[in-house]
Amino acid sequence: MDPFHHLNSSFSNPYHPLLSPSPPHFPLPPPPPQLPSVSAASSASLERERLPQWSHAETAAFLAVRADLDHSFLTTKRNKALWEAVSARLHAQGFARTPDQCKSKWKNLVTRFKGTEAAAAAAAADPASAQQQQPRPQFPFHDEVRRIFDARAERAQALERKRAKGKGVRTAAAAALDDEGAGEGDDAADVDDDEEDEDEEAAAGDEEAGGGLPAAADAGGRAGAKKRRRKQARAAAARAAAGQGEVEAMLREFMRRQAEMEERWAEAAEAREAERRAREEEWRAAMVALGEERLALVRRWREREDALRARAEEREERRHQLVAALLAKLGGADC
Numbered sequence: 001m002d003p004f005h006h007l008n009s010s011f012s013n014p015y016h017p018l019l020s021p022s023p024p025h026f027p028l029p030p031p032p033p034q035l036p037s038v039s040a041a042s043s044a045s046l047e048r049e050r051l052p053q054w055s056h057a058e059t060a061a062f063l064a065v066r067a068d069l070d071h072s073f074l075t076t077k078r079n080k081a082l083w084e085a086v087s088a089r090l091h092a093q094g095f096a097r098t099p100d101q102c103k104s105k106w107k108n109l110v111t112r113f114k115g116t117e118a119a120a121a122a123a124a125a126d127p128a129s130a131q132q133q134q135p136r137p138q139f140p141f142h143d144e145v146r147r148i149f150d151a152r153a154e155r156a157q158a159l160e161r162k163r164a165k166g167k168g169v170r171t172a173a174a175a176a177l178d179d180e181g182a183g184e185g186d187d188a189a190d191v192d193d194d195e196e197d198e199d200e201e202a203a204a205g206d207e208e209a210g211g212g213l214p215a216a217a218d219a220g221g222r223a224g225a226k227k228r229r230r231k232q233a234r235a236a237a238a239r240a241a242a243g244q245g246e247v248e249a250m251l252r253e254f255m256r257r258q259a260e261m262e263e264r265w266a267e268a269a270e271a272r273e274a275e276r277r278a279r280e281e282e283w284r285a286a287m288v289a290l291g292e293e294r295l296a297l298v299r300r301w302r303e304r305e306d307a308l309r310a311r312a313e314e315r316e317e318r319r320h321q322l323v324a325a326l327l328a329k330l331g332g333a334d335c
Contacts, residue, residue, distance in 0.1 A: 063144040113145040
């Protein structure tokens with residue numbers, strides 16, 4: 001029996017696994033079950049549900065921190081660093097909140113506060129319809145947010161009063177300077193003293209004539225008020241004069257610096273002009289040298305051409321002489 005019988009039979013069989021053109025197919029496992037698709041809105045809601053809710057104590061601490069930094073929020077355009085500061089303060093108090101969460105919480109609180117304010121205004125305007133409507137849930141932090149907005153309004157009013165006061169002081173000082181003129185401060189002081197003496201004498205006369213205490217008190221009050229007004233006018237005039245002196249000093253310094261800058265600019269312009277002239281002179285000298293060199297080259301070329309032409313003419317003359325001599329010899333031989 002042939003020992004390689006099984007090999008021969010296997011190679012002769014076209015359906016043998018070793019001779020089959022494709023590998024054997026194994027059954028694939030069933031595909032896993034597909035999960036239901038989650039929309040963007042549902043994922044956002046799930047993400048919102050994962051975030052911990054703000055507790056009452058945490059919201060109160062957040063409003064306290066926000067009230068401390070409210071002025072900074074109003075005076076700063078980019079408040080990313082301020083929200084980070086709010087988050088850091090909450091972390092220091094034991095509340096882990098990110099700057100974005102703090103910003104979103106503030107927006108929600110302001111929205112609810114405005115809603116309660118609008119509802120209160122509508123109820124005050126139409127009490128009958130407000131009683132028929134269903135009661136809405138109250139905003140527990142209405143007073144805290146109200147205090148923040150009230151403090152903001154008070155700061156704005158104080159700033160307006162300060163600006164108005166500054167304008168009044170400036171106008172009073174300008175009027176005093178226009179009336180008195182420069183260099184008349186001592187005369188004005190003497191006039192004020194005389195007016196004070198006259199007011200005191202008038203008050204004393206009223207007291208003697210009336211013989212009563214109320215008239216003297218009124219005269220003394222009027223005299224004190226006039227004295228205070230004069231003092232305030234003198235102080236305002238002095239401040240205005242000092243401010244005017246500072247402005248004049250600043251203008252002088254500005255003019256001096258402007259003159260220095262113009263002088264430096266003139267020196268720089270002169271230096272640039274001198275440099276330009278030097279470069280132009282160098283360029284002209286270089287152009288003159290190049291022209292002379294070109295003329296020398298042309299002269300040498302012409303001299304070389306003349307020499308070559310002379311040598312050619314000399315060779316031609318010699319050739320003619322040799323040809324004539326040869327022809328003369330040949331003619332003599334023939335004869």
